[in-house]
Structures are given as structure tokens and as C-alpha cells.
Amino acid sequence: MRGTVAGLPSPHPLVELLPALYLEQDFLRRFLSALDDVLAPILLTLDNLPAHLDPRSAPEDLLDWVAQWVAAEPHRDEPVERRRTAVTGAVDRHSRRGTRGGLAEAVRRQTGVEPEIAESGGSGWSATPNTELPGEERPWVTVRLRVAEPEAVDRVGVEELIEGEIPAHIGYELEILPLAAEAPGPAAERPSGEPPSGERPSGEPPSGERP
Known part of the structure; x- marks a missing residue:
């Protein structure tokens, strides 16, 4: 605990717990008042514990601690409101992690830009x-x-x-283009079977399935 906070009132003054016989004793009132100054931050924290554990209202020095509970690690240099958003939606995002939609949401949340995603996966029956x-x-x-x-x-x-959002065996490439750049047509798409030239080499997919 950091100690007393000037001017912070105690929600439960100790003097009010004394028998009426002692209420008029000035020494006791002053002595207990000093203890109230020490206990006030602790009592107020306990009274507001749900707000301290809610990422939308948690103090900044507790936000990173709360983030660890849901395996969310926003960058410390990000604006606090963006960090709160990252922690608030972490559990829901974990259910979509590794999918195209989960990757798009993560990139959009960090950059504020809707990404265009092309990938080699497919599904069918x-x-x-x-x-x-x-x-x-x-x-x-x-x-x-x-x-x-x-x-x-x-x-x-x-x-x-x-790298943190896609499966470990997936190769990736990041393209950052000016707004005026035209979207590549079908002829400009990557040839079938050719992985991107990104930093991570592609591995072989599990037998019998493709990402």
C-alpha cells in the first residue's frame, strides 16, 4: 500500500465503532482519526474491488495484472483506452484465434485499419x-x-x-500500401502452392487437412 492519501475520507470511521461512553474523549478521536487516514485507501479499495478488476475501470497500474488473467498482453505504449479494449474482449477473441476472422479483428484493433486478407486455406465437403x-x-x-x-x-x-495470431506452421507476408494503390486482380494473386516470402518459413500442414 502506498500510504495515506491526503483528504481521502474513510468509509467506515473507527470512532463510530466505539461505545458511546468514549465518543467524547478528544484523544481517542484524534488517535483513531490518524488510523482512519491509513485504512481509508484499503477500505475504499475493498469496497470497490469489482471496479478494480474490471478492465473498463481498473486503475492503470492494475490493468496489466488483470490482462495476465485472460492471456492478453497489450503493448504498454498503446493508449490506455486501446489497452482496456484489448483486455475486455480477450476471452471472446481467444475462441476465434487462428482463424481469418480472428486475425482480421486483431489487426483492426491494433491499427484501426480494416485489413485485406488472402490465404491458402479452404473448406468443403x-x-x-x-x-x-x-x-x-x-x-x-x-x-x-x-x-x-x-x-x-x-x-x-x-x-x-x-505471428502471435496465426498457427506456427503458416508462412505470412505483410503488405502496407498507400490508399491510392489498386487491389491486385486475379492474375496478380500468388500462384497455387507458392508460399509468401515472409519472415517465417512455411511448414507442412497436418496430414489430411489444410489450414
Whole structure:
């Protein structure tokens, strides 16, 4: 505990707990008043414990501690409101982590930009045995951001985010483009089976499935 807080009243003054016989004794009132100054921060914290544990209202020095409970680690240099949002939605995001939608939400939350995501995965069904699997054999994902000032984007921070969101065996590539850049057409898409040239090499997908 940091000690007393000047002017902070106690919600439960000790003098009120005394028998009426002692209420008029000036020494006791002054002595207990000093103890009230010490106990006031503790009592007020306990009275407001739910608010201290809620990421929307927790003091900043407790926010990082609360974040550890839900495996959320927002960067300390991010604005506090963005950090609160990251912790508040962490549990819900964990259920979508590793998916295209989860990656898009994470990038959008950190950058404020809606990303364009292309990836090699696919899904489908067939009543015919040995039907060719959808998607591509080599897993990859490309995250494309279109912003007014590409040089202002923290590329390293976004790459760290992508690496933490996608499965470990997926290769990735981050493209940060100016708003005026045109979206690539079908001919400009990556050839089938060719992974991106990102920092992490692609691994082989598990047998019988593709990401």
C-alpha cells in the first residue's frame, strides 16, 4: 500500500465503532482519526474491488495484472483506452484465434485499419471418397493494409501481432500500401502452392487437412 492519501475520507470511521461512553474523549478521536487516514485507501479499495478488476475501470497500474488473467498482453505504449479494449474482449477473441476472422479483428484493433486478407486455406465437403482437398498444399497468408501514410505504420508491431495470431506452421507476408494503390486482380494473386516470402518459413500442414 502506498500510504495515506491526503483528504481521502474513510468509509467506515473507527470512532463510530466505539461505545458511546468514549465518543467524547478528544484523544481517542484524534488517535483513531490518524488510523482512519491509513485504512481509508484499503477500505475504499475493498469496497470497490469489482471496479478494480474490471478492465473498463481498473486503475492503470492494475490493468496489466488483470490482462495476465485472460492471456492478453497489450503493448504498454498503446493508449490506455486501446489497452482496456484489448483486455475486455480477450476471452471472446481467444475462441476465434487462428482463424481469418480472428486475425482480421486483431489487426483492426491494433491499427484501426480494416485489413485485406488472402490465404491458402479452404473448406468443403463431398460424398465421394478421396475427393481432392480444398485450398493449397503449402499454407500461407497475406495481410494487406491500405493507409494514408504507410511509413507511419509500426510494421514490426504488426508483424509481431500476426505471428502471435496465426498457427506456427503458416508462412505470412505483410503488405502496407498507400490508399491510392489498386487491389491486385486475379492474375496478380500468388500462384497455387507458392508460399509468401515472409519472415517465417512455411511448414507442412497436418496430414489430411489444410489450414
